[in-house]
Amino acid sequence: EAGVVQSPRYKIIEKKQPVAFWCNPISGHNTLYWYLQNLGQGPELLIRYENEEAVDDSQLPKDRFSAERLKGVDSTLKIQPAELGDSAVYLCASSFGGSIDTQYFGPGTRLTVL
Amino acid sequence: DQQVKQNSPSLSVQEGRISILNCDYTNSMFDYFLWYKKYPAEGPTFLISISSIKDKNEDGRFTVFLNKSAKHLSLHIVPSQPGDSAVYFCAASVTNSGYALNFGKGTSLLVTP
Numbered sequence: 001e002a003g004v005v006q007s008p009r010y011k012i013i014e015k016k017q018p019v020a021f022w023c024n025p026i027s028g029h030n031t032l033y034w035y036l037q038n039l040g041q042g043p044e045l046l047i048r049y050e051n052e053e054a055v056d057d058s059q060l061p062k063d064r065f066s067a068e069r070l071k072g073v074d075s076t077l078k079i080q081p082a083e084l085g086d087s088a089v090y091l092c093a094s095s096f097g098g099s100i101d102t103q104y105f106g107p108g109t110r111l112t113v114l
Numbered sequence: 115d116q117q118v119k120q121n122s123p124s125l126s127v128q129e130g131r132i133s134i135l136n137c138d139y140t141n142s143m144f145d146y147f148l149w150y151k152k153y154p155a156e157g158p159t160f161l162i163s164i165s166s167i168k169d170k171n172e173d174g175r176f177t178v179f180l181n182k183s184a185k186h187l188s189l190h191i192v193p194s195q196p197g198d199s200a201v202y203f204c205a206a207s208v209t210n211s212g213y214a215l216n217f218g219k220g221t222s223l224l225v226t227p
Contacts, residue, residue, distance in 0.1 A: 004157070033214070042217025043158065056214060076158050091157055098201070102148065105157030105212060 004106035018080035025094030120218035137204030
């Protein structure tokens with residue numbers, strides 16, 4: 001079974017530029033999560049999707065961050081414009097919701113903003 | 115406000131000995147707890163979990179203990195192996211909130227031969 005796929009793995013941009021991250025969850029997983037992991041910290045939830053609906057986006061900085069999950073499968077997280085403080089690893093995870101289950105994480109996208 | 119705390123940033127243990135990783139939480143609503151293991155340049159990988167209705171869960175060399183009154187859980191690895199060297203994250207969840215995970219900062223475990 002293929003795991004959670006994320007691309008790109010690494011991204012270097014200059015501040016004020018836009019950037020987008022892509023996530024393909026495990027087949028059949030209806031719940032998708034985006035986490036932000038700063039250096040030396042644990043992952044922090046940005047947004048959670050149940051199918052195509054964003055059911056928890058309270059931690060997403062909506063002035064510059066946006067996300068979508070078209071057709072309830074793949075998801076894209078966008079930052080526009082990026083700031084220096086956005087340098088971090090962006091993790092995508094998926095799970096089969098509706099019961100207690102574990103989340104399966106992708107390898108993450110490491111963003112460096114110069 | 116960190117609701118899940120791992121106060122030891124690092125731990126070094128000899129191969130064959132027991133590794134004990136600790137985690138404390140502040141939110142009494144948490145009712146499901148997990149440990150994740152992370153290697154460099156990879157995402158966290160699920161290791162073991164425990165529901166608040168239990169006080170112990172065992173899976174091979176890994177055992178998680180939960181002390182609800184103390185809001186404390188620990189992960190025991192016996193015997194420790196060099197391949198266990200990784201960062202271990204404790205996470206907690208409220209099961210009726212969509213299982214969004216609250217993570218600690220992690221403990222870096224080094225198992226030396």
